[in-house]
Amino acid sequence: MGIYVDALREGWELLSSGTFDIWAIILTSLRVSGAATMIALLIGIPIGLVVGLKRFVGRGVALLVFNSGMGMPPVFVGLIVAMALSRRGPFGDLSLLYSQTAMVIAQVIIASPIVMAITAASVSAVPRALRLQAKSLGAQSWRVALLTLREARMGLIAAVAAGFGSVISEVGAVQMVGGNLEGETRVMTTAIVQYTRMGRYGYALSLALVLMAIVIMVNIVLTTMQTSAQRWEKQ
Amino acid sequence: MHHFAYAPRAWCLVSLGLAAVLALSLAGCAKPADTSTEPVAQQPAEVILASTTSTQDSGLFDVLIPAFEAANSPYRVKVIAVGTGEALKLGETKDADVLLVHAKADEEKLVAAGYGVDRKDVMYNDFIIVGPENDPAGIKGSADTTAAMLAIARAGEAGKATFVSRGDDSGTHKKEIKLWTGSGIETPTPETDDWYESTGQGMGESLKIASEKGAYTLADRATYLSMADTISSAILYEKDKALLNQYGVIVVTDAKNQVGGQALYDWILSPEGQKVIGEFGVEKYGQQLFIPNAQ
Numbered sequence: 216m217g218i219y220v221d222a223l224r225e226g227w228e229l230l231s232s233g234t235f236d237i238w239a240i241i242l243t244s245l246r247v248s249g250a251a252t253m254i255a256l257l258i259g260i261p262i263g264l265v266v267g268l269k270r271f272v273g274r275g276v277a278l279l280v281f282n283s284g285m286g287m288p289p290v291f292v293g294l295i296v297a298m299a300l301s302r303r304g305p306f307g308d309l310s311l312l313y314s315q316t317a318m319v320i321a322q323v324i325i326a327s328p329i330v331m332a333i334t335a336a337s338v339s340a341v342p343r344a345l346r347l348q349a350k351s352l353g354a355q356s357w358r359v360a361l362l363t364l365r366e367a368r369m370g371l372i373a374a375v376a377a378g379f380g381s382v383i384s385e386v387g388a389v390q391m392v393g394g395n396l397e398g399e400t401r402v403m404t405t406a407i408v409q410y411t412r413m414g415r416y417g418y419a420l421s422l423a424l425v426l427m428a429i430v431i432m433v434n435i436v437l438t439t440m441q442t443s444a445q446r447w448e449k450q
Numbered sequence: 451m452h453h454f455a456y457a458p459r460a461w462c463l464v465s466l467g468l469a470a471v472l473a474l475s476l477a478g479c480a481k482p483a484d485t486s487t488e489p490v491a492q493q494p495a496e497v498i499l500a501s502t503t504s505t506q507d508s509g510l511f512d513v514l515i516p517a518f519e520a521a522n523s524p525y526r527v528k529v530i531a532v533g534t535g536e537a538l539k540l541g542e543t544k545d546a547d548v549l550l551v552h553a554k555a556d557e558e559k560l561v562a563a564g565y566g567v568d569r570k571d572v573m574y575n576d577f578i579i580v581g582p583e584n585d586p587a588g589i590k591g592s593a594d595t596t597a598a599m600l601a602i603a604r605a606g607e608a609g610k611a612t613f614v615s616r617g618d619d620s621g622t623h624k625k626e627i628k629l630w631t632g633s634g635i636e637t638p639t640p641e642t643d644d645w646y647e648s649t650g651q652g653m654g655e656s657l658k659i660a661s662e663k664g665a666y667t668l669a670d671r672a673t674y675l676s677m678a679d680t681i682s683s684a685i686l687y688e689k690d691k692a693l694l695n696q697y698g699v700i701v702v703t704d705a706k707n708q709v710g711g712q713a714l715y716d717w718i719l720s721p722e723g724q725k726v727i728g729e730f731g732v733e734k735y736g737q738q739l740f741i742p743n744a745q
Binding site: 302313396401409414 | 532533535536538540543618619640641647648650651655659661662663682
């Protein structure tokens with residue numbers, strides 16, 4: 216156990232002395248993954264809504280694609296995006312490889328299917344009778360959609376948590392398209408890999424603990440929102 | 451919340467599935483890997499060699515390790531390719547049996563501290579400065595390495611060039627710092643110098659990043675040659691004494707398989723092992739990638 220104790224002590228000293236600029240890395244992580252989650256929600260919720268509610272040809276296929284997308288290996292996404300953005304790739308002229316934009320693109324691709332699949336599942340669980348009733352009372356279709364989303368908000372909260380949780384703790388794709396450049400594209404996960412490889416367990420462990428704390432905090436907030444919504448509904 | 455009523459059952463199924471996967475993978479792990487150890491050899495057959503990513507990326511081990519294993523049954527070598535920093539740490543923590551790295555000063559420190567039995571020169575290759583074909587800093591034909599480094603720094607400050615650093619405490623990174631200091635300038639940092647990037651990654655990845663960004667970087671010749679046809683960087687400065695890259699081998703004191711580590715150490719330093727090193731790459735690249743120089 217000595218190895219953990221030593222690393223923890225070193226990590227604590229680094230954090231408290233302020234010699235290790237951990238905040239720049241944490242902020243980059245939050246900025247990139249936050250932006251990616253927001254975009255994934257903008258893309259995923261409308262599509263998930265349509266696929267969850269409408270009956271159309273190929274709906275089964277769409278659901279299958281989203282559900283498989285949830286298990287899509289991030290390294291695969293990283294490889295495809297890296298190839299697309301590299302100088303010899305189709306979008307090479309944009310010189311986006313090894314930038315935060317490239318990382319956001321990869322993370323949007325990772326998070327969107329998750330948001331779509333969870334949205335589709337939760338809106339299709341909203342009782343059909345509710346929508347029919349709203350329609351019969353003369354509600355316009357966008358109002359019906361909003362009502363359905365409101366009813367399915369627990370699922371949407373889960374979608375936010377799952378999307379953000381998956382991208383902020385992902386390492387393969389951001390390493391490939393971000394390049395772990397100090398002060399630019401270095402995020403918590405890639406920094407943890409780097410410090411471990413350099414044998415600096417204290418740096419790695421302190422970052423890993425912060426990452427854990429962030430993921431737990433996000434889930435606490437979301438769980439609180441869920442339970443308070445539930446309580447409100449029971450009244 | 452009737453529409454979530456299915457959840458408990460679904461979770462049961464999911465956790466059952468997970469449990470099954472876990473059980474299977476554990477069963478796979480439980481099978482001991484070295485049942486092949488014959489009663490002849492009481493020593494464990496597995497030798498752990500910690501080395502650097504640049505050596506691994508060059509492809510040397512793909513030739514060297516099979517040759518060693520063929521000559522030294524039943525040993526089997528597991529190569530852990532990390533930065534020199536971690537490779538040395540793996541020696542300190544005795545997680546490796548033998549080290550093959552290139553940071554002579556640190557290697558000697560490790561041995562002096564009692565973590566290594568002995569350190570010997572094995573081979574050397576050289577570093578090269580690569581960069582964009584049009585050479586915006588004009589380092590081609592510099593009088594010496596110092597002049598080349600200064601030219602890059604000056605062009606960088608003028609916004610005409612970028613330099614990509616490994617920034618990972620590797621042997622190559624240590625060499626780069628030595629070259630900056632040797633040129634009489636303070637080692638640049640990404641915070642203070644816009645033209646200086648630090649990847650914190652291996653040689654192959656850093657070369658790719660430098661190529662994509664049209665930046666200069668310090669690379670070992672072997673890794674560069676193995677990647678030359680996939681990147682657009684060119685060799686712009688080379689063949690200076692300051693750019694030599696000496697590799698050393700160290701047996702870890704009281705390692706789990708110190709005898710096996712010693713066997714690999716002895717073989718690499720033997721005429722047989724030295725010959726394999728000297729011939730590596732000649733066929734593929736038309737030149738030696740490493741020059742054996744064990745005494």
